Amino acid sequence: MKTPEASFFEWQRQFGSEIDCLNHLKHIRWPTGFICPRCSCEHSYQLTTRDVYECSQCHKQTSVTADTVFHGSRIPLAKWFWAIYFLGSDKGSISALRLSKLIEVNWRTARLILSKLRTAMGHRDSLYRLSGLIEIDDAFVGGKRKGKRGRGAAGKTPVLIAVESKGKRAGFIAMQAVDSVCHEAVNDFVARHLNAQQEVHTDGLAALNIIDNTQQHEARVTPSELVDEWLPWVHIAIGNLKAFLLGTFHGVSGKYLQEYLSEFCYRFNRRKMEKEIPNRRLNLAIIHAPVHSY
Known part of the structure; x- marks a missing residue:
C-alpha cells in the first residue's frame, strides 16, 4: 500500500x-473509537489529567501510547x-x-x-526473506587502528551481507553484525534472511560453505580484478554502507553497529x-x- x-x-x-x-x-x-485491549469493550471514560482511557467494563486503564515505541516515554x-x-x-x-x-x-x-x-x-x-539469485559476502567495519588491515584487523566488526541480484539492479538487502565469520554465524544469518533453496553466489571463503546445506550454493575463488563481475551488487552495497557510516557518523563502534x-x-x-x-x-x-x- x-x-x-x-x-x-x-x-x-x-x-x-x-x-x-x-x-x-x-x-x-x-x-472507529477506543477498543479495550483486554476485553474489546468499546466504551470508556477518558481521564484527561493523564490522557488515559479507562474501560467501562473491565476498568483497565490504557494510554494512547501503550504498546507503541512511544510507550513509557516522557519525551x-x-x-x-x-x-x-x-x-x-x-x-x-x-x-x-x-x-x-x-x-x-x-x-x-x-x-x-x-x-x-x-x-x-x-x-x-x-x-522479509530474500529470494532468487543472492550474493553473499562479508565485510569488516570499524574505526581505524594501527596494525593489520582487512580480515582479522583489530577493532573492526565483521558483517555478513546478502543482496538480491536482479540483473541490472539490486533487490532487497540484509546485513548482520557477527562476532566472527564462522559456520555457526553464517548458518544463522542464512536462516534468518533467506528462503530455502535459493541460488547463492559467494567468493569461496571456507566459512561460507555451510550455505550448501540449505541453498543452491556456488562458490567461486575469484581474482580481485574480477570479483566485481561475480559479486557486483554486494560489493556496491558494502561501499555504500561504509560511505553511509563515515559520512554522517564518522565511524561506529561494534556495540551499536x-x-x-x-x-x-x-x-x-x-x-x-x-x-x-x-x-x-x-x-x-x-x-x-x-x-x-x-
Missing part, C-alpha cells in the same frame, strides 16, 4: 503541536514525531548530536530515540519510495511493540 509522501511544510502543518500528534496517534490506533510526542521526520528526510541519516540540537533535547535522549527507531526498523525488515545496519537496510530496501519514509517510520512506531532501552 502506498504511503503518503511527506514534505517539511506538510509535516509542520500536520504535526505542529502536541495535540496534533496525540490526535493523529488516536486516529491511527483507534480509527513529548511532538519531539518524537519530528525526530522521525528528520531521521527519514535525508539520505545520509542524522547523528544524535545533530538531532539533539534540532528537537532541543540532550544527546542521551536523542541517542535513545534513534536507537529505538532503528531497532524497530530492523524488526520490520526481519519479516547493528542499529546502523538496520537503518541502512531499511533505507536501501525503500529507496524507490524515499519521500514516503517519514510516514512509513511513523506508522511503524505506532504499530511496533515498546522497545526497551539498555
